[in-house]
Amino acid sequence: MDLFNPLIGNTRDLLAPKNATAWPYSPSDCWRDLGSNELVLQRDAAYELGARGKGSANYVLFTSSPELVPEDRVVLYGRDLREIGADCDFARIVLLRVGMIDGDDETVYRTLKEIEYAKYHVFPEGYMVRISPESFREQVRVSKQAMARGISFRALGNSYIREYKKDPNVLAAEVIFITDPSVDYVSLQDLAKKSTAAIGTLTHILEGLPTDCSVCSLKDICDEVEGMKELHFGVGSKGTHE
Secondary structure (H helix, E strand, O other): OOOOHHHHHHHHHHHOOOOOEEEEOOOOOOOOEOOOOOOOOHHHEEEEEOOOOOOEEEEEEEEOOOOOOOOOEEEEEOOOHHHOOOOEOEEEEEEEEEOOOOOOHHHHHHHHHHHHHHHHHOOEOOEEEEEEOOOOEEEEEEEHHHHHOOOOHHHHHHHHHHHHOOOOOEEEEEEEEEOOOOOOHHHHHHHHHHHHHHHHHHHHHHOOOOOOHHHOOOHHHHHHOOOHHHHHHHHOOOOOOO
16 A cells, blocks of 8 residues: 555655654543534634635545554644634644555455545544535634633544544554644645545546556546556556556
8 A cells, every 4th residue: 555655755745844743642632522513603613723715635645654654643733722812724634554455456445435534433522623525625613612621633633543543454543733824735735636536546447447548537647646557557457558
């Protein structure tokens, strides 16, 4: 599962110049989960992360490399929730190291999608998440009550990691929160777009696309995402690569 390694490298490179705080995963230090979505009304909100007009990005990347994702941890670039007083930029990026997934290519694809969907199964108290897959954005409304109770990215990150690690295929998870206004959110959105395009393209590859690049509608994606062509020609129908 090395298809996304270049995108992980690009993400690391983009964030490398910025200061970060990191915490090891602590399953006993998770934020309270309500089990279902909580409606946080605007009048009850302290602020919004990734609000309209602010930078925002959200994506998940997979790898099998212990070097790229060595351990479970939460990473924060920028201010923590209790230090934020107004609407601000926001991104959440998840890097997952997975083991060998048994089964055919379709089984692998469906397993990865099930793991990715774990992000929709976390319902933090006082933290209303709205994800827009079409725009690769994530907006969060944080309640005043949650602020008073001491909500933090460390506890939230632990909650997300706990959910991801319910799947035995997940060997390590790194949850990255970003509120630093100096980060290039446009580039993060571009990486989110490439990630979504890459995993979406797997379904077409499994259906046996033509291997003549001149007539393939996914040529642009293959050109941008390193390793996609190798995967295509490894599982697609036989043909001539231009």
